[in-house]
Amino acid sequence: FLPLNIVALTTDLAPGNDEIYEETQEKFLTNGNPQEGQVVLYKISVDRGMPWDEAWAKWHALSGEDDGFYLSHKLRGTQPCVLLAEQGRGQNFILYKPNIGKQAHPESPDNLQHRYYRVTPEEAKGFWENQFTFSFNKCSHANWNGRCKQIDQGGECWLGMRLRQYHMLCGALLRVWKRVADVVCDITSSSVLQIVRLKTKQHNKQVGIKIPEACVGRLRAELSQMDEAVMRGRREREQQLLLSHYYCSQQGAPLDLSCLPRPAPDPALALPEGLLDLTTSSPSLSPAEP
Template identity: 35%
Template structure:
């Protein structure tokens, strides 16, 4: 049985990708936007792409016109935003103006969380992964059925998870792993709990993986 730490780079959009996407746009309101207000002397740059319109109105208001939002650190966002929302927070700009802010956040998000980037401080900076392009996933694998009750007990004390997530992983060197995702704050307590039961537990670290499902 082992607990593995895998670093997976799966998010974000670099400037070249953003420009390629931007070059395909034709809508008058599509394109790059920059935040109206600066935070920590920085502006947010986003790329807005018109979403498929499901409204049947003949005349659409700004609240009806929806956009997909791409960010440098996290790529395509799940939530759509209306033109009304966009214009409250951002202003449309040329690509040359967006480039500096886009490149800056993309580069920083390799290692700097969103809290530290926008506020210059994070109370959990050493471990915080909010807004990072590269995140660490901790996986418990091996013969876990015999100690599953102990695993659930440790997790229940430190998390509010209703169910565990099983993942299938293939590392860069071709190793295939099936295991359970473990929250970071549970890794050390879990290793201690299993070791106290005379269970053989080892820890392995893997560099970026190309599959985490």
């Protein structure tokens, strides 16, 4: 069972997206009884974009009166924004964009008509392909203004970027749950840990805790300290086990009497002259004194 003071929400990391890649993984040992466990910190990349071939196939299957490709009246940088609109179940439209794929929130007909005008697939294709390529690792600010102030100042900006990166912690989660919750709460002031599931392009299925980007460095340090403590405890137990085996083996070994003082020879048991006593150490081979 999960701790009562923590709320866990289970969602898909990237619903409807098959372009999920496992970039890196870091393994950390956890304390356990009777045996140790392990957690793995994964770095996951998600390509949210919709390539032109997929957009064209989507458009080809549409039948609504106002369905189709649209360009924005206002230029963003040197080009208009492009999207594909599909009539939803109600009056609102579902929007698809080259950089983010399916937009999370629907668009009302009034907003769509006010900000965009409808074009043919041929007119939309060039803008779609340009924005799809540009947005792979560049944010919308760079697309609109030619640069991003946040990136210029050494920060990160993910706005409108096709490639998004996430961190998730998998494995023996209950053993580190409080440690993770304390880090997240201390940095984000939220006690909610989000449980996510995903299937990567390599067909690996994972379920774990989604770690906010701001918490990754601190959590990695905490897990590293825990891993070192577990390894230190393991080495101490191994040393104790070796010592225990040594003492046990010594108890069953023959007594070593070599350290006891040798009694003085009994003249009555002296060997005849010329015979060598092999029960004693060899006589010194140093040359005789003159």
